[in-house]
Amino acid sequence: xxxxxxxxxxxxxxxxxxxxxxxxxxxxxxxxxxxxxxxxxxxxxxxxxxxxxxxxxxxxxxxxxxxxxxxxxxxxxxxxxxxxxxxxxxxxxxxxxxxxxxxxxxxxxxxxxxxxxxxxxxxxxxxxxxxxxxxxxxxxxxxxxxxxxxxxxxxxxxxxxxxxxxxxxxxxxxxxxxxxxxxxxxxxxxxxxxxxxxxxxxxxxxxxxxxxxxxxxxxxxxxxxxxxxxxxxxxxxxxxxxxxxxxxxxxxxxxxxxxxxxxxxxxxxxxxxxxxxxxxxxxxxxxxxxxxxxxxxxxxxxxxxxxxxxxxxxxxxxxxxxxxxxxxxxxxxxxxxxxxxxxxxxxxxxxxxxxxxxxxxxxxxxxxxxxxx
Amino acid sequence: xxxxxxxxxxxxxxxxxxxxxxxxxxxxxxxxxxxxxxxxxxxxxxxxxxxxxxxxxxxxxxxxxxxxxxxxxxxxxxxxxxxxxxxxxxxxxxxxxxxxxxxxxxxxxxxxxxxxxxxxxxxxxxxxxxxxxxxxxxxxxxxxxxxxxxxxxxxxxxxxxxxxxxxxxxxxxxxxxxxxxxxxxxxxxxxxxxxxxxxxxxxxxxxxxxxxxxxxxxxxxxxxxxxxxxxxxxxxxxxxxxxxxxxxxxxxxxxxxxxxxxxxxxxxxxxxxxxxxxxxxxxxxxxxxxxxxxxxxxxxxxxxxxxxxxxxxxxxxxxxxxxxxxxxxxxxxxxxxxxxxxxxxxxxxxxxxxxxxxxxxxxxxxxxxxxxxxxxxxxxxxxxxxxxxxxxxxxxxxxxxxxxxxxxxxxxxxxxxxxxxxxxxxxxxxxxxxxxxxxxxxxxxxxxxxxxxxxxxxxxxxxxxxxxxxxxxxxxxxxxxxxxxxxxxxxxxxxxxxxxxxxxxxxxxxxxxxxxxxxxxxxxxxxxxxxxxxxxxxxxxxxxxxxxxxxxxxxxxxxxxxxxxxxxxxxxxxxxxxxxxxxxxxxxxxxxxxxx
Numbered sequence: 001x002x003x004x005x006x007x008x009x010x011x012x013x014x015x016x017x018x019x020x021x022x023x024x025x026x027x028x029x030x031x032x033x034x035x036x037x038x039x040x041x042x043x044x045x046x047x048x049x050x051x052x053x054x055x056x057x058x059x060x061x062x063x064x065x066x067x068x069x070x071x072x073x074x075x076x077x078x079x080x081x082x083x084x085x086x087x088x089x090x091x092x093x094x095x096x097x098x099x100x101x102x103x104x105x106x107x108x109x110x111x112x113x114x115x116x117x118x119x120x121x122x123x124x125x126x127x128x129x130x131x132x133x134x135x136x137x138x139x140x141x142x143x144x145x146x147x148x149x150x151x152x153x154x155x156x157x158x159x160x161x162x163x164x165x166x167x168x169x170x171x172x173x174x175x176x177x178x179x180x181x182x183x184x185x186x187x188x189x190x191x192x193x194x195x196x197x198x199x200x201x202x203x204x205x206x207x208x209x210x211x212x213x214x215x216x217x218x219x220x221x222x223x224x225x226x227x228x229x230x231x232x233x234x235x236x237x238x239x240x241x242x243x244x245x246x247x248x249x250x251x252x253x254x255x256x257x258x259x260x261x262x263x264x265x266x267x268x269x270x271x272x273x274x275x276x277x278x279x280x281x282x283x284x285x286x287x288x289x290x291x292x293x294x295x296x297x298x299x300x301x302x303x304x305x306x307x308x309x310x311x312x313x314x315x316x317x318x319x320x321x322x323x324x325x326x327x328x329x330x331x332x333x334x335x336x337x338x339x340x341x342x343x344x345x346x347x348x349x350x351x352x353x354x355x356x357x358x359x360x361x362x363x364x365x366x367x368x369x370x371x372x373x
Numbered sequence: 374x375x376x377x378x379x380x381x382x383x384x385x386x387x388x389x390x391x392x393x394x395x396x397x398x399x400x401x402x403x404x405x406x407x408x409x410x411x412x413x414x415x416x417x418x419x420x421x422x423x424x425x426x427x428x429x430x431x432x433x434x435x436x437x438x439x440x441x442x443x444x445x446x447x448x449x450x451x452x453x454x455x456x457x458x459x460x461x462x463x464x465x466x467x468x469x470x471x472x473x474x475x476x477x478x479x480x481x482x483x484x485x486x487x488x489x490x491x492x493x494x495x496x497x498x499x500x501x502x503x504x505x506x507x508x509x510x511x512x513x514x515x516x517x518x519x520x521x522x523x524x525x526x527x528x529x530x531x532x533x534x535x536x537x538x539x540x541x542x543x544x545x546x547x548x549x550x551x552x553x554x555x556x557x558x559x560x561x562x563x564x565x566x567x568x569x570x571x572x573x574x575x576x577x578x579x580x581x582x583x584x585x586x587x588x589x590x591x592x593x594x595x596x597x598x599x600x601x602x603x604x605x606x607x608x609x610x611x612x613x614x615x616x617x618x619x620x621x622x623x624x625x626x627x628x629x630x631x632x633x634x635x636x637x638x639x640x641x642x643x644x645x646x647x648x649x650x651x652x653x654x655x656x657x658x659x660x661x662x663x664x665x666x667x668x669x670x671x672x673x674x675x676x677x678x679x680x681x682x683x684x685x686x687x688x689x690x691x692x693x694x695x696x697x698x699x700x701x702x703x704x705x706x707x708x709x710x711x712x713x714x715x716x717x718x719x720x721x722x723x724x725x726x727x728x729x730x731x732x733x734x735x736x737x738x739x740x741x742x743x744x745x746x747x748x749x750x751x752x753x754x755x756x757x758x759x760x761x762x763x764x765x766x767x768x769x770x771x772x773x774x775x776x777x778x779x780x781x782x783x784x785x786x787x788x789x790x791x792x793x794x795x796x797x798x799x800x801x802x803x804x805x806x807x808x809x810x811x812x813x814x815x816x817x818x819x820x821x822x823x824x825x826x827x828x829x830x831x832x833x834x835x836x837x838x839x840x841x842x843x844x845x846x847x848x849x850x851x852x853x854x855x856x857x858x859x860x861x862x863x864x865x866x867x868x869x870x871x872x873x874x875x876x877x878x879x880x881x882x883x884x885x886x887x888x889x890x891x892x893x894x895x896x897x898x899x900x901x902x903x904x905x906x907x908x909x910x911x912x913x914x915x916x917x918x919x920x921x922x923x924x925x926x927x928x929x930x931x932x933x934x935x936x937x938x939x940x941x942x943x944x945x946x947x948x949x950x951x952x953x954x955x956x957x958x959x960x961x962x963x964x965x966x967x968x969x
Contacts, residue, residue, distance in 0.1 A: 089582070259390035
C-alpha cells in the first residue's frame with residue numbers, strides 16, 4: 001500500500017495578522033489548521049451563513065478551494081532554488097480587489113476608462129478603450145493609433161477626470177508595453193488620429209462584463225496562499241498534484257488536464273535531472289505515466305549532449321518532488337515506498353537505464369540524505 | 374496534395390502540450406536572467422519635492438529664530454535687573470518659543486485670511502491666463518515639440534521592457550496564433566499566457582503588478598468549463614444562431630454637399646440595413662483636400678453634427694439618427710442608427726444632413742441581384758494564416774507578429790512560427806502552405822529554420838505574384854459601390870455587405886454581421902477561423918483586413934480594408950467569406966459611382 005502523499009512532509013507554520021493579533025497557521029498531515037481559532041469549523045459555517053470571517057479562516061477556505069487548482073502548478077515553484085516573492089504592494093492591492101472598490105468598470109455608472117492595445121499587421125496600435133463620462137455617455141475608442149495619439153488621449157482623459165480610481169498604473173503599463181512594441185509608424189494616413197464614438201447602449205454589455213469579481217477573488221486567494229512562503233507553496237503544489245494523480249479525486253477528469261500535468265512534470269523534472277546528470281534542462285522530455293509501476297527513464301547521447309526521456313506518474317510530483325526528494329545524494333528518486341517524516345524508504349535510480357534500488361533516507365532539517373542502501 | 378488533407382483539423386491536445394512545454398522552457402530561460410528592477414519613475418519629482426520642502430523648512434526655521442531673537446532681546450532688557458538673568462535666557466527662550474510660534478502662526482493666519490479672497494481671484498485669473506497662453510503655445514509649437522521629442526527625447530524616455538518580457542511575448546504570440554487558427558481553445562491561450570505571466574511576475578522577472586493583470590490564469594477552466602471568461606475583450610465567439618429571418622438591405626448610394634462648422638464637406642450615404650435591433654445607414658463624410666492635412670485635434674463638432682442628422686418619411690413621421698463610427702484628418706465614416714426604426718411600408722426618407730438640402734432615400738429600391746456561390750471551405754485556418762503572411766513577406770510588408778527572436782536568430786518571425794506549427798503538429802511538413810513558405814524563402818534568399826530545412830518548395834501561385842507586383846500601387850479607381858447584399862450564413866455568421874469605397878492606394882468596405890467572433894485581434898493576432906479575401910476578374914488577389922469593429926448585442930459593424938489598390942482594369946471583384954466549413958463568394962461588378 002502506498003504511503004499518504006504527505007507522509008514525507010514535515011509540519012510547516014506561518015503567521016498572519018488576524019483580528020489585530022499575530023495568528024498561526026499550521027500545515028500538518030496534509031491539512032491546514034488555524035491554531036488560534038479552536039472552533040474553526042464552526043466559524044467557517046457561520047461565515048458561510050453570512051457571519052464575520054477572519055483572515056485565518058479565509059486562508060483555510062482558500063486552501064481548500066485551491067487544492068485542485070492547476071494554476072498552482074503553473075505559477076508555483078519548480079525547484080528549491082526557485083524563489084517566489086509576492087511584494088507587499090501586490091498584497092495591498094489584493095485588499096482592494098476583495099474590498100469591492102476595484103471593479104469600477106463593473107458599474108456602468110462609474111467614471112472609468114480602460115485601455116487595451118494590440119498591434120495590427122501594419123505595426124500600429126489597435127487601441128481600445130471605454131470611457132463612461134459624467135453625463136453617462138459611454139464613448140468607445142477603437143481603431144489604429146500611433147503612440148503620440150495615445151498620449152494625447154491619456155492626457156485628455158486625465159484632464160476630463162475620467163481616469164479616476166481605476167488602476168492607472170495598469171493602464172500606464174499597458175500603454176507603455178504597447179507603445180514599446182511599435183516597430184514603425186502606421187503607413188496608411190487614413191487611419192491616423194481615428195477616434196470612434198458609440199452611444200451608451202452599444203457598450204452596456206462590455207462595461208457590465210468587465211472585471212468579474214470571481215476571477216479577481218480566485219486570483220487574489222491564490223496570490224495570498226503563495227505569499228505564505230516556500231514551505232506552503234510546495235505543500236499546496238503537492239496537494240494539487242495528488243488530486244490530479246491516479247489516486248486523487250480528479251483522476252477521472254485528468255485526461256482534460258493532461259497537457260498541463262505533462263508541463264508541470266517537465267518543468268520540475270528538468271531542473272532536477274539537470275542537477276542529477278549535468279545536462280541541458282531543455283533536453284528533458286517527460287510524459288505522463290498512467291500504468292502500474294514508477295514509469296521509465298532513458299538517456300540517449302547525441303554528440304556532446306544527452307537527451308533524457310521519461311515517463312512518470314503525476315503522483316511523483318506530490319510524493320517525491322514536493323517534499324524535496326527528487327535527487328538525493330546522486331540518485332533520482334522515482335517513488336516513495338514508505339515514509340514517516342523525517343525518515344522515508346524510497347525507490348531511486350543511480351543512473352538512467354539502471355534498475356531502481358531501495359534506499360532509506362532521512363531529513364536533517366536542511367536536506368534529505370541516504371542513511372542505508 | 375488534396376484539399377481535404379490541407380484542411381485536416383489540428384490535434385488540440387498535442388498543440389496545447391507543445392505550447393505548455395514551450396512556456397516551461399521560456400520560464401527557465403527567464404529565470405536565468407537577472408531580476409527586473411522597475412525604473413523609479415518619479416525619482417526626479419521626489420527630488421524636486423524634497424528640495425522644495427527643505428527650502429520651506431529653512432524659511433520657517435529662520436522665521437522662528439528671528440521671533441525668538443526678538444523675544445530673547447526683550448527678555449534680556451527686562452531682566453537686566455535680575456542677577457541670574459544671563460543663565461536663564463536660554464531657558465526663557467525655550468519656554469517662550471511655543472507661545473511665540475503660536476503667535477506667529479496666528480498672525481500669519483489672520484494675514485492669510487485677509488488677503489485670501491483677492492489673492493485667490495488674482496491667482497485664478499493668472500492661472501487662467503497662463504493656461505490659455507499654455508494651450509496656445511502648445512498648439513503653436515506642437516509640431517516642433519513633436520519633432521524635437523522624436524529626435525532627442527524618445528530614446529532617453531522610452532520604456533525599456535524587462536528582458537524577460539521577450540520570453541512572455543514569444544509564448545503570447547504563439548498562443549495567440551494557435552488560438553487564432555483553432556489549434557487550441559481561446560481559454561487555453563489565456564490559461565497558458567496568464568500562468569506564465571504570473572509565474573514571471575512572482576519571480577520578479579517582469580513587473581510584479583502583472584500578478585494582478587486582468588488575464589486570468591489557472592486551472593479553474595478545468596473545474597468549471599463555463600467559468601469566468603477573463604477580460605471582456607477576450608469574449609469567445611458568440612456562436613449563437615442567427616434569429617429567424619435574415620437581415621434586409623437596400624442600396625442607397627446618395628451623395629450630397631454639406632457644411633459643418635463653416636467647413637464644406639461631402640456626404641455619402643451608402644446602404645440601409647434592417648435587422649432585429651433597428652435600421653442603420655452607412656455614412657461617409659469627406660473633408661476638402663486642402664483641409665485634410667490640418668490637425669483636427671478636437672473632433673467633437675463633427676461628432677455632434679453627425680448626431681444631429683434627422684429624417685422624415687413619406688407619412689411625415691420623424692426619425693433621429695445616432696452616429697457610431699469615427700474619423701480623422703481626412704474623413705469620418707460609420708453608421709447612422711435610425712430611431713425609431715422606420716416601419717414596413719415606408720416608401721422613402723428625406724434625410725436632413727448638416728448644411729445640406731434634404732437627401733431622399735428610396736426604401737422600396739430592389740436589392741442588387743449579385744451572383745453568390747456557397748461551397749465547402751477547402752483551406753484550413755492555419756494554412757490561410759501562413760499563406761497570408763507569406764504573401765505579405767513577399768510584398769516586403771511582413772506582418773507584425775510581436776516576436777523577439779531568441780539569441781542571434783535573424784530569421785523572419787513567420788519562419789519561426791511556421792517551425793512551431795510543424796513541431797506542434799498544427800501543420801504537416803507536406804502541407805501546401807509550408808511548401809509555399811519554403812518557395813517564398815527561396816525567392817527571398819532567406820534560410821528556413823532547422824525544423825523546416827527539409828521542406829520541398831512548391832510553385833508560388835500566379836495570383837500571389839500578381840499581388841506582389843501590385844504592392845504599393847496608387848492607381849486605384851476613386852468611387853463607391855453600394856453593394857447591399859445579404860450573404861448566406863457561414864458557420865453561424867451572417868453578413869451584410871455595405872458599401873465598397875475605393876481610393877488610389879486601398880479600398881474599404883463596411884460590413885454588418887450577426888454572430889461574428891470577437892475579438893478579431895487578440896493581442897495583435899488575427900482570428901483566422903473566419904476570414905475575408907478578394908479576387909478580381911484579372912486574377913489579382915487582395916488582402917482583406919479589419920480596420921475596426923464595433924459590437925453590440927451580437928451584432929457587429931466591421932470596417933474592412935482591402936489592399937493593394939484595386940486594379941483600375943478590373944471589372945468585377947469576388948468578395949469571399951470563408952469559415953471552418955463553408956465558403957461564400959459574391960461577385961460584385963465594379964461600376965464605380967463618383968461619391969466623395
